[in-house]
Amino acid sequence: MKKIRSKLSVILGSFFVLGYASGCSVKNKFKGINIEVKNNLDFNRKEIVGIPSGKLAGLLKNTSEKNVRIKIQGAKDYLRTQWIDYNNDGVGDELLFEVDIKANSVVNYSIVSDTAKVPESKATTYSRFVPERIDDYAWENNKVAFRAYGPTAQQLVEQHKEGGTLSSGIDLWLKKVDYSIIDSWYKKNVESSGYYHIEHGEGYDPYHVGASRGTGGAGIWENDSLQVAKNYISYKTIATGPLRTVFELTYAPWSSYGVQETKRISLDLDSNFSKFEISLRSDKKIPNYTLGITLHEKKGEVNINKINGWFRHWEPIDSSFVGEGIVVNPEVVNKAFANDSKTPDQSNLLIVTNPAAKLTYYAGFAWTGSGQLSDVTQWDEILAKQAKIIANPLEVIVK
Template sequence: MKFSLIQIASFLGILVLFSSFDSENKVSKKIVVENKLHFDRNEVVSIRLNANKSLSEIKDFSALLVKDASGKLVVTQLIDNNLDGTPDELLFKAAVPAKSKVSYTLFTDSKLKTPKSSNTTYARFVPERIDDFAWENDRVAFRTYGPEAQRLVEEGKEGGTLSSGIDLWLKKVNYSIIDSWYAKNVTAPGYYHIEHGEGYDPYHVGSSRGTGGTGIWEKDSLHISKNYTKYRVIAKGPLRTIFELDYAPWSKYGVTETKRISLDLGSNFSKFENKISSSSAIPNYTLGITLHKEKGIVAINTQKGVFRYWEPIDDSFVGEGIVIDPKVVKSALDHRSKAADQSQILVVTAPKNNTLTYYVGFAWTGSAQVQTVQDWDKMLERQAQIIQNPLLVIIK
């Protein structure tokens, strides 16, 4: 039997097609996730796609999937950290009991899709509220303020906010509220300052650091930046939101900052990775937590790198905190002042290689995540242990 050139070419094309499917389906790796701590953990973990040759050669990362030991697909998210168009990490959430190991399988299958998540993380620039930048997950929400809000204040106009502090939004629902609250605030100004059943924003920042803002502590004074000048969204998805905020040079030291902030699903803590540069050596790069009207309880633990405030707000309580590697903490103080917004916990640090990494979080009794200061202390203690003992991920 003779075959035409067209038939031969068609046959070869089919072979190539099936070969590509076969090659794709051969990618299967066992992932072992180990929890060395004494409590159960349910956290987002990362697979570095360029750390394993068989993964880095995959052309279509959207075909990557993860299933648990029972064969159930779990939610995944691809992250392109440098925005070059190629994913760098694959995220999934691992549930690992105390002092245990759990196995997952990483594989490719173009016919299957990662399952949808009922909850998500989220972040965006908010032009309908001047130029806020807000972010949230299923447990907490934060915001800070941009250059237009700063300009309005400096020109003596209404509606602006001059602050590089970090604001907290108290939410009691696990779904996203940012878009809804801002939209309703357009038609009913001040909407999100009133409790409507989902939570509200009673938290005052002003010129304070809010929870986790930065400054330079020198001669009993805290020198601070103005509002962020630029933003970049790196990722937003079911498991992790990442963005960056730039700040113009400030203080006599000409400090410039780029804060890369990330928030994982299920966590009460935003991770800050601050890149810092200056025209001369910075004496005391400092983090702060406002004490508002000083009615709360302060706890400072430099040995563990845990700094806590527990305060009454309206008819409930809010716990705020900073968790940081104690090796980069120089000192900390409970600073009280008669000046407005200047009573604060101040954590003086020694950044390494012009970078400081720390975690900023809170919990509100209205959300039922905590009920007592002891609950909040336990959450902070666990976060400190998590930082020192990340889940160990091994690909086999």
């Protein structure tokens, strides 16, 4: 690790710092801080970058968080930013901003103190607990939307009552607009049951999860069978905002290994992929922690790229197509295969990983009805790029 200047490596706006040079200094704390962001890949990248607040200490001594502004050097307009307070102590821990960098290029930014307004946009990220639909937890950005199911929905099923859902699989909402739809769809669903299952011009939810893994649900593969958790038992919303939403879902101990699992899930603006940071605990060694994508009625196509760490399903839904995918560091993958089962909702594309206390992966989708893509070749290209992004994070240098 070089100690000439500070270096942060960011994976889609990742939370952790991969390198920092102790010898760096803040240049003129009153005039601002210079940031250099470098894209070493051969395609353009639009991603969220995070700067830990400690790297902005000199500036923050003389101004408040709300007055911190970022712009491309030489530009007039400021960029949208977002502070994230991970430990809920009222102080921002990380400052986010979006970068748009061409292939094999470098862009320089200035961080300054100013009270000028920042341009607004209807495109945002959002997540919340949804008590009006039993106890869903839903999240979205300007491209995709997801949801998970809570304990009351589980109890309804176990009590043989209507309306419940028993699943730790991840549901997909197919949206075609760049503004937030979660509040609107749930409100209209209360007024007219089943509203969001019907296309009204903004997209809809035709995606069936059931007991399957949906897209990104997990389990333990053992003896040709998949052991899975039930619904989440608690949630914690950490951040919602224009650039990133972050929350945690906790599950009751599950499987014969008594696995205690917490999922920290985040979704960045402009990304088709939710990031899953999994924490696992057990008194026993956990084998074969497995990620999955439902194969539904097995009418779709599977592509397994174990070498590069991306796995996809492409399937027809109504009159359009949906591509689902999981991207993970290939070094942690043991094997991957399409499990064909005669039991409903048990046919899944499964990615078996080597046991670990923590695991990070990305799960997401794209829908042809949204206009984001038109065929499976484009979906494969998106997945291949996502794998390269994970392996080659943007280089962020604080000068």
